[in-house]
Amino acid sequence: MKIGIVLYPTYGGSGVVATELGKALAAKGHQIHFITYSQPVRLGSFRENIFYHEVSISNYPLFEHQPYETELASKMVDVVNFEKLDLLHVHYAIPHASAAYMAQQILAAQGVHIPFITTLHGTDITLVGKDKSFEPVISFCINKSNAVTAVSESLKNDTLTHFNTFVDIEVIPNFIINDLQPNYYSDLERRKYANDDEPILCHVSNFRKVKRVEDVVRIFHKVNEKIPSRLLLVGDGPERYNVERLCRELGTCNRVVTVGKIRDTASLIKISDLFLLPSESESFGLAALEAMSVGVPVISSNTGGLPEVNKHNFSGFLSEVGDIDDMSNNAIHLIQNKDLLEQFKKQAKEQALRFDIKKVLPLYENLYNKVVFEHSEVHKKEEV
Numbered sequence: 001m002k003i004g005i006v007l008y009p010t011y012g013g014s015g016v017v018a019t020e021l022g023k024a025l026a027a028k029g030h031q032i033h034f035i036t037y038s039q040p041v042r043l044g045s046f047r048e049n050i051f052y053h054e055v056s057i058s059n060y061p062l063f064e065h066q067p068y069e070t071e072l073a074s075k076m077v078d079v080v081n082f083e084k085l086d087l088l089h090v091h092y093a094i095p096h097a098s099a100a101y102m103a104q105q106i107l108a109a110q111g112v113h114i115p116f117i118t119t120l121h122g123t124d125i126t127l128v129g130k131d132k133s134f135e136p137v138i139s140f141c142i143n144k145s146n147a148v149t150a151v152s153e154s155l156k157n158d159t160l161t162h163f164n165t166f167v168d169i170e171v172i173p174n175f176i177i178n179d180l181q182p183n184y185y186s187d188l189e190r191r192k193y194a195n196d197d198e199p200i201l202c203h204v205s206n207f208r209k210v211k212r213v214e215d216v217v218r219i220f221h222k223v224n225e226k227i228p229s230r231l232l233l234v235g236d237g238p239e240r241y242n243v244e245r246l247c248r249e250l251g252t253c254n255r256v257v258t259v260g261k262i263r264d265t266a267s268l269i270k271i272s273d274l275f276l277l278p279s280e281s282e283s284f285g286l287a288a289l290e291a292m293s294v295g296v297p298v299i300s301s302n303t304g305g306l307p308e309v310n311k312h313n314f315s316g317f318l319s320e321v322g323d324i325d326d327m328s329n330n331a332i333h334l335i336q337n338k339d340l341l342e343q344f345k346k347q348a349k350e351q352a353l354r355f356d357i358k359k360v361l362p363l364y365e366n367l368y369n370k371v372v373f374e375h376s377e378v379h380k381k382e383e384v
Helices: 013-027 068-083 096-109 123-129 132-144 153-162 213-226 240-250 286-293 324-336 338-355 357-383
Strands: 002-006 031-036 050-054 087-091 116-120 147-150 169-171 200-204 230-234 256-260 274-277 298-301 316-319
Touching (some): 013 031, 068 096, 096 116, 096 132, 116 153, 153 169, 213 240, 213 274, 213 324, 240 256, 274 324, 286 298, 338 357
Parallel strands (some): 002 087, 200 274, 230 256, 274 298
């Protein structure tokens, strides 16, 4: 099958998942065409069956803000026509689904009929809580999609609650991106950050307010008061200054390493003992899944899709959003009980296996086949 995948090419979860999905589909023989404004960060080097189509951004001086949605739709029309695609799969509703619908209508006027699937990832849905003006567009795009998927039951329920939708939404979860390898690491690598008797706590995010990174620092501060520890902060974003200021106020700067943005986050997660994710909102919790896949238990909030990923008292612990005391007590409890910690590390891998790409990929392939067949049958009847 020839599939066009439209995505944001950045470090965000939706772009990472869309890229890894395309790579996995290409490995199975499907022809994958990525359509976006720059090469996806997780695409890597040249791979068989993968093609990249860049959306050029106009610099015409009339526009204060460049019309990316229009240019994206035009590029989709071009790629579908010349590459003879069977299907478009757009990740993130704004503006990809609306651009896909526009492209679909332009192609239909040319006698080319192609279905598109929209996958909802989170912010495209929760954003409506901040700006109701998006609701009519998002509802329209969801309803006009030939199929809609969401990455968690929680996100599906949020969509049905906040939007005027009448289509079925199929839950297809995110999947393990890193290979499930034993959590081996060299003592030399670990000693770059901590002594042998110091546990390492880790957090990876885009440092936005919703991630509550200050809570990460406060949790670590409480843990460190009981057990001398180290904290690895991986990523960057608008909250970084506040986080560094808080470290200075709490006197933990010499115990915290702020690494910044790196592509190979797994290399740092692997040397950690616990992963902290106290987010205010998570549609799925991909960072938690990545940690669990390499045997690192997760201390997280119980918001959104996180309870579907992090199994309480098995792969880690869940707490109410903002309950720093409970999160730090759970972390201390695991660290102080080495046998229990080792048990949780094994159970974290076991839980992560539920989201193995080998289990998730067929769900997408089945949906693709179903949508292409049904779309084809509809237009055969119209022609008759």
